[in-house]
Amino acid sequence: EHTLIEEGYYAIFGTSGARTEIPGCSLCMGNQAQVGQGAYVFSTSTRNFDNRLGKDSQVYLGSAELAAVVALQGKLPTAEEYMELVTKKIKPEMTDDVYRYLNFNKVSKEDLEAMVE
Numbered sequence: 001e002h003t004l005i006e007e008g009y010y011a012i013f014g015t016s017g018a019r020t021e022i023p024g025c026s027l028c029m030g031n032q033a034q035v036g037q038g039a040y041v042f043s044t045s046t047r048n049f050d051n052r053l054g055k056d057s058q059v060y061l062g063s064a065e066l067a068a069v070v071a072l073q074g075k076l077p078t079a080e081e082y083m084e085l086v087t088k089k090i091k092p093e094m095t096d097d098v099y100r101y102l103n104f105n106k107v108s109k110e111d112l113e114a115m116v117e
Helices: 002-006 009-016 064-073 079-089 092-098 109-115
Strands: 040-043 058-061
Touching: 002 009, 009 064, 040 064, 064 079
Parallel strands: 040 058
Antiparallel strands: none
16 A cells, blocks of 8 residues: 555556455445445455345456556456556566566565555
8 A cells, every 4th residue: 555655556546436445355245335326336355146246246356457447447347458458557577566566475584564564
């Protein structure tokens, strides 16, 4: 979270109207809030079942990378749209930096601790 704020990514999502939640239970089963009845939702959660995020909600699960594409387009992309956008937005020489936190064995102890503070 600290890195996302520091690098300005939270501001991008905030100004686009996206709602971001701290990793954890958050909206699951309406613990903090629920989406509007019948809302369509894209979530990076690991769980999905009827009415989990709100009554009659239609929830689609996917990766953080796909979430960024959905936020940019305002809809679920086709495979072609996804590949076109990702290849435009992520320069090949930047992929190691973009995906650095997916290699937890390569992240320093201090950085890992900062991620879960």
